Amino acid sequence: DTGVSQDPRHKITKRGQNVTFRCDPISEHNRLYWYRQTLGQGPEFLTYFQNEAQLEKSRLLSDRFSAERPKGSFSTLEIQRTEQGDSAMYLCATEKLQGAYEQYFGPGTRLTVT
Amino acid sequence: KNQVEQSPQSLIILEGKNCTLQCNYTVSPFSNLRWYKQDTGRGPVSLTIMTFSENTKSNGRYTATLDADTKQSSLHITASQLSDSASYICVVSPGDSGGYQKVTFGTGTKLQVIP
Numbered sequence: 022d023t024g025v026s027q028d029p030r031h032k033i034t035k036r037g038q039n040v041t042f043r044c045d046p047i048s049e050h051n052r053l054y055w056y057r058q059t060l061g062q063g064p065e066f067l068t069y070f071q072n073e074a075q076l077e078k079s080r081l082l083s084d085r086f087s088a089e090r091p092k093g094s095f096s097t098l099e100i101q102r103t104e105q106g107d108s109a110m111y112l113c114a115t116e117k118l119q120g121a122y123e124q125y126f127g128p129g130t131r132l133t134v135t
Numbered sequence: 136k137n138q139v140e141q142s143p144q145s146l147i148i149l150e151g152k153n154c155t156l157q158c159n160y161t162v163s164p165f166s167n168l169r170w171y172k173q174d175t176g177r178g179p180v181s182l183t184i185m186t187f188s189e190n191t192k193s194n195g196r197y198t199a200t201l202d203a204d205t206k207q208s209s210l211h212i213t214a215s216q217l218s219d220s221a222s223y224i225c226v227v228s229p230g231d232s233g234g235y236q237k238v239t240f241g242t243g244t245k246l247q248v249i250p
């Protein structure tokens with residue numbers, strides 16, 4: 022257990038539905054990252070926050086994806102109008118601002134779109 | 136385009152044996168290289184972090200080496216245990232200000248340790 026928690030751990034949804042995932046970081050970690058990982062691949066960067074500010078968003082990220090970190094603590098990732106191609110593991114990672122590049126990953130949320 | 140290539144894609148070894156995983160990258164300029172262990176269905180866990188000035192870093196039975204001239208890194212696992220069965224991912228960060236999007240993850244080496 023790295024101290025980063027994600028909820029839910031698994032989500033099955035029908036195509037077209039909206040889903041929201043939550044990530045609770047290690048308390049003193051300023052930076053929070055969202056990744057997507059498909060089977061047999063490495064994690065793919067989606068977006069990251071420093072405190073409550075969203076500093077970067079992947080150019081590959083569809084408009085259907087949105088993330089928030091309203092108080093600089095927990096974060097949510099919402100996918101609207103899900104598609105089968107959204108099926109993946111969604112990982113959250115957190116990091117201290119001056120933490121020697123060490124990211125701590127949560128256990129992930131496995132999304133299956135049917 | 137920055138790339139990180141790992142080899143082999145998969146590996147099966149007997150418990151107690153040693154093994155070495157390879158990571159070749161094209162990222163330049165280079166800032167740091169990390170190795171992660173990822174158990175099936177779980178998030179990655181950091182094993183080692185090396186900056187461009189470091190040649191080797193150990194974490195228990197895991198030893199990572201880095202040759203910044205040839206842009207190669209290796210992860211050596213000594214006296215493997217069944218619990219080492221996992222995917223091992225190499226991650227390279229650039230040294231420029233291109234932002235986090237340029238951090239490149241390898242696709243991993245899937246290691247299976249058998250009794």
